[in-house]
Amino acid sequence: MNSLEVRGLRKRYGAQEVVCGVDLDVAPGECFGLLGPNGAGKTTTLRLCLGLADPDAGEIRLLGNEVPARAREARARVGVVPQFDNLDPDFSVAENLTVYGRYFGLKDRDIAPRIPQLLEFAGLAGRAGSKIQTLSGGMKRRLTLARALVNDPQLLFMDEPTTGLDPQARHLIWERLRRLTQEGRTLILTTHFMEEAERLCGRVAIMDHGRIIAQGTPRELIARHIESQVVEVHGPGVEAWIADAKMLSLRTELAGETVFCYADNVEPVIANLPSYPDLVYLHRPANLEDLFLKLTGRDLRD
Amino acid sequence: MTNTRLYALPSPSLRFVAVWRRHFLVWRKLAIPSILGNLADPLIMLFGLGYGLGAVLGDVGGGSYFAFLAAGFMASTTMYAATFESLFSAYSRMHVQRTWEAIVNAPMTLEDVLAGEWAWAASKALAAGVCMLAIISAAGFASFPHALLAIPVVVLIGLAFAALGLSVNALASGYDFFSYYMTLFLTPMMMLSGVFFPVERLPAPILALAQAMPLYHGVELVRPLLGGTIPGNALLHLAVLAAYALAGFYLATVLTRRRLLQ
Numbered sequence: 001m002n003s004l005e006v007r008g009l010r011k012r013y014g015a016q017e018v019v020c021g022v023d024l025d026v027a028p029g030e031c032f033g034l035l036g037p038n039g040a041g042k043t044t045t046l047r048l049c050l051g052l053a054d055p056d057a058g059e060i061r062l063l064g065n066e067v068p069a070r071a072r073e074a075r076a077r078v079g080v081v082p083q084f085d086n087l088d089p090d091f092s093v094a095e096n097l098t099v100y101g102r103y104f105g106l107k108d109r110d111i112a113p114r115i116p117q118l119l120e121f122a123g124l125a126g127r128a129g130s131k132i133q134t135l136s137g138g139m140k141r142r143l144t145l146a147r148a149l150v151n152d153p154q155l156l157f158m159d160e161p162t163t164g165l166d167p168q169a170r171h172l173i174w175e176r177l178r179r180l181t182q183e184g185r186t187l188i189l190t191t192h193f194m195e196e197a198e199r200l201c202g203r204v205a206i207m208d209h210g211r212i213i214a215q216g217t218p219r220e221l222i223a224r225h226i227e228s229q230v231v232e233v234h235g236p237g238v239e240a241w242i243a244d245a246k247m248l249s250l251r252t253e254l255a256g257e258t259v260f261c262y263a264d265n266v267e268p269v270i271a272n273l274p275s276y277p278d279l280v281y282l283h284r285p286a287n288l289e290d291l292f293l294k295l296t297g298r299d300l301r302d
Numbered sequence: 303m304t305n306t307r308l309y310a311l312p313s314p315s316l317r318f319v320a321v322w323r324r325h326f327l328v329w330r331k332l333a334i335p336s337i338l339g340n341l342a343d344p345l346i347m348l349f350g351l352g353y354g355l356g357a358v359l360g361d362v363g364g365g366s367y368f369a370f371l372a373a374g375f376m377a378s379t380t381m382y383a384a385t386f387e388s389l390f391s392a393y394s395r396m397h398v399q400r401t402w403e404a405i406v407n408a409p410m411t412l413e414d415v416l417a418g419e420w421a422w423a424a425s426k427a428l429a430a431g432v433c434m435l436a437i438i439s440a441a442g443f444a445s446f447p448h449a450l451l452a453i454p455v456v457v458l459i460g461l462a463f464a465a466l467g468l469s470v471n472a473l474a475s476g477y478d479f480f481s482y483y484m485t486l487f488l489t490p491m492m493m494l495s496g497v498f499f500p501v502e503r504l505p506a507p508i509l510a511l512a513q514a515m516p517l518y519h520g521v522e523l524v525r526p527l528l529g530g531t532i533p534g535n536a537l538l539h540l541a542v543l544a545a546y547a548l549a550g551f552y553l554a555t556v557l558t559r560r561r562l563l564q
Contacts, residue, residue, distance in 0.1 A: 080407035086400035103408035
């Protein structure tokens with residue numbers, strides 16, 4: 001049985017349908033990434049899966065429970081790391097965990113022995129008595145992760161778990177999330193960091209305008225939808241060079257002042273570039289971000 | 303959400319106690335300033351007006367003006383305690399700190415959260431009412447054992463105004479929104495509910511308006527109890543307060559569902 005099964009999920013706000021027929025399957029122990037630009041419907045999909053909003057149509061089974069009918073039972077075995085910090089500012093680090101455990105019906109005496117382990121996991125050992133205001137952004141995020149583990153959940157939902165963190169803090173979170181997958185927990189995260197998805201997720205779904213537009217392993221998706229190599233070129237006179245680029249590569253894109261040349265063999269492009277000494281170029285393998293931009297476009301989403 | 307779910311009767315679980323305990327733990331850290339802050343204002347008014355104005359007025363309602371005013375303030379202070387908690391504090395937990403959002407990610411429902419807020423605001427009203435009673439009895443204006451019966455009345459006043467406050471909270475767009483409710487509803491109601499002067503002098507239509515409001519019934523219960531007698535029409539007054547509490551909580555549930563569960 002899958003940890004999460006979603007069929008034909010729809011949700012409308014006023015005139016706008018923000019989730020338009022989403023199907024998802026997440027297997028136990030999988031790390032699954034839901035990717036999409038701002039406003040794609042990722043957070044709404046998570047809220048629907050948790051039973052925090054009622055769908056207009058569709059079926060959801062979370063850990064074998066019908067949602068929203070049995071959402072409370074489902075959430076008892078789920079942890080949530082929300083997009084916005086909502087730690088209790090009036091409490092210490094340890095009190096945040098104790099009070100949150102009570103919402104799961106846990107007794108204080110059962111939570112107390114878990115607190116040192118949870119803080120150890122979160123890299124907050126010795127900070128049990130600290131005030132929330134004294135924690136850095138990364139520490140708050142890790143404490144939120146520890147709080148989501150207070151009920152020893154089988155499945156974790158994480159809404160943009162590393163947004164706003166510096167690289168050190170982000171890498172530490174990634175390492176912890178890998179550890180959680182190794183422990184056999186199911187992870188479902190939304191992100192718009194493609195690098196994050198590529199590193200962590202066994203499988204990803206790309207969502208845009210309320211629909212899943214591609215689904216698979218990151219490698220599969222790149223292989224299926226996009227050429228394997230990219231050359232990014234910018235510099236004075238790049239507009240004049242575009243004609244050459246179009247002849248030499250399978251596909252080109254102009255974004256602002258930069259030309260992106262996609263091809264499985266980019267040797268001809270690179271061989272051509274020395275005759276334009278003002279141009280600067282970067283050759284790299286195609287990644288999930290290229291795929292993402294190809295599928296969702298380069299327009300800004302606010 | 304479907305209309306059936308939106309308008310369904312609230313069915314909170316006992317898990318609401320965890321929400322109450324959260325609020326209690328926060329309050330314990332700030333208890334002394336919180337109690338002083340809640341009581342300083344009514345006490346200054348009570349002693350100032352009670353003794354100052356009382357000296358000019360002589361007896362009011364068959365006793366000293368201080369005793370008259372003390373009973374009124376006991377009711378209105380509990381009203382304000384429940385109101386502040388269910389407006390400003392609840393709004394900061396709902397909107398600013400996103401505490402409610404964190405709670406409903408656990409196996410808790412919005413109704414558990416609201417029931418916890420409701421019970422907590424009534425607890426704050428109880429604490430304020432008990433403090434007022436202690437001060438009034440120290441001043442020699444409470445007659446026991448009847449005065450002890452004012453304590454459950456104060457809880458009921460708290461539940462009624464907490465339920466109304468939570469309904470207003472569900473409609474609020476910011477803290478400023480609450481000043482409309484306080485100045486356009488609570489302040490005029492306090493003037494007409496027999497807190498400061500006997501309502502018998504009011505013109506009939508205004509008296510009828512006052513009698514439709516919850517505070518009037520709270521005052522009508524508290525004043526005789528502090529004076530050592532059982533209030534007339536006690537069951538009616540209790541029923542009106544209970545109706546405000548229950549209907550108010552239902553309204554708060556529907557409005558909060560509409561705001562947060564869509």
